[in-house]
Amino acid sequence: MALVYLDPSVLVAITLGDPRGLQALAILGSQESYTSELSEVECQAGLSFQYATAPGGLPAAEQALNAVLARMQRIQVTSAVLGQARTLVRRHRSGIGLRTLDALHVASCAEVQAELGAGAIEYVTADRRQHQAFMAEGFLGELVG
Amino acid sequence: MSGYHKRSVGIKELKDRASEIVATVERTGRAVSITKNNREVARITPIPTDPQERLVAAGLLRPGPKPSLLSELKLHPLTADASPAIGAILRDREQNGGGR
Numbered sequence: 001m002a003l004v005y006l007d008p009s010v011l012v013a014i015t016l017g018d019p020r021g022l023q024a025l026a027i028l029g030s031q032e033s034y035t036s037e038l039s040e041v042e043c044q045a046g047l048s049f050q051y052a053t054a055p056g057g058l059p060a061a062e063q064a065l066n067a068v069l070a071r072m073q074r075i076q077v078t079s080a081v082l083g084q085a086r087t088l089v090r091r092h093r094s095g096i097g098l099r100t101l102d103a104l105h106v107a108s109c110a111e112v113q114a115e116l117g118a119g120a121i122e123y124v125t126a127d128r129r130q131h132q133a134f135m136a137e138g139f140l141g142e143l144v145g
Numbered sequence: 146m147s148g149y150h151k152r153s154v155g156i157k158e159l160k161d162r163a164s165e166i167v168a169t170v171e172r173t174g175r176a177v178s179i180t181k182n183n184r185e186v187a188r189i190t191p192i193p194t195d196p197q198e199r200l201v202a203a204g205l206l207r208p209g210p211k212p213s214l215l216s217e218l219k220l221h222p223l224t225a226d227a228s229p230a231i232g233a234i235l236r237d238r239e240q241n242g243g244g245r
Contacts, residue, residue, distance in 0.1 A: 003196065006215075012230040014215075017222025020231075025216055032196075033215045045237055046230030057223065064220050071215040073197065075205050100242030108205075115203045116196055126231055127238070 002122045002140075005034045005109050006072070008042035009126035010144060015043070015065045016050070020145040024124045027142050034073045034121065036108045038101070043069075075108040084110050092136055102133040109139060153178035153185060 006014075006024060013021030043065050051058040075081070084107035085100075092098035098106075105123075112121045123134050123141035131143040152175070154166060159179055170177055170189050179187040193199050200206040 008234050009231045012234065013227045015220070016224045016227040016230065017220065018225065018227035018231075021227065028216050030214055030216055032211075042234050042237065043230075046227075046234045049233035050224075050227065050230035061223055064223065067218060067220065068215065071212045071218055073200075073206055073212060075200075076207065078204050080204075099238045101238045111203075111205055112200060115199055115205065120196070127235055129235075129238070 002031065003034050003073075003112065003116075003120060004028050004031045005105070005112075005121055005123040005141075006039075007105060007123065007125035007127060007130060008035070008039040008046065009130070010124050011035065011039060011043050011065070011068060012046040012050070013126060013144075015047070015061060015068050020126050023144040024126075024142075027124050027144070032073060033071065034075060034108075034112070035069075036105055037074045037077055038104055039074070040069060042101070075112065077104065077108075078111070081107045081111050088133075088137070092133065096132050096136055097129075098133050098136075099129065102127075102130045105130065106133050106137055106139070109134070110137065113139075151177070153180050155180050 010021060010024040014024060015021070047058060047061045047065060051061060081104065085103040088103045088107055089098055089100070109121050109123060119140070123139055125131050125134070125141065125143060126145045128143060131141070134141050154177060156179065159166065166177055166189065170191050174191045176188050176190040178185045179189065193202060197206060197211055201208050
């Protein structure tokens with residue numbers, strides 16, 4: 001059974017109750033969910049923007065995000081992950097225009113795969129460009145939405 | 146007592162009995178140290194079978210109990226449309242080392 005890496009784009013959808021989040025949860029099923037430590041900050045940025053004009057709703061959303069993150073394994077940004085991300089940028093920057101944050105997410109999965117073997121982790125994202133980046137590295141996964 | 150029951154072995158013994166030593170590490174789950182001139186210089190350690198334990202050993206996860214499944218979390222929907230939040234995350238990515 002593969003582990004499932006959830007990108008912040010689907011984590012905020014799960015947190016808020018968006019259909020893309022429900023789609024991601026259906027794909028996840030009873031598998032273990034993983035994300036990067038970085039996701040906490042990206043999710044906060046998303047929620048802060050979502051509630052910028054109605055800040056009264058932010059605490060409940062943050063509480064829901066904390067509950068979501070508490071049920072996830074969070075991959076640390078180790079020197080190996082950073083080194084892998086640099087390699088990915090070198091490999092894909094000029095081709096698919098790999099973005100810095102995507103490199104870090106894909107590198108996190110690449111390090112898990114290096115430890116557990118090919119096919120050990122799959123991804124779910126709502127970000128088309130990140131989906132391209134994962135595919136360029138041969139990962140299996142789903143683009144929701 | 147045969148050598149592979151020891152917690153440490155010298156280089157010569159390692160060369161002579163590598164298969165037995167590795168099999169013992171795998172079976173018992175206990176590490177064996179390699180010594181050179183009576184000084185510990187390396188270690189043969191078992192690789193955990195549980196993915197979480199392996200990732201902790203590799204430094205990719207912090208040690209701790211396995212979290213409950215995300216799919217079992219009951220949340221009250223806060224909005225039917227998270228597009229502003231998702232859009233903000235995607236824009237950040239474009240701006241932080243991502244513009245084509």
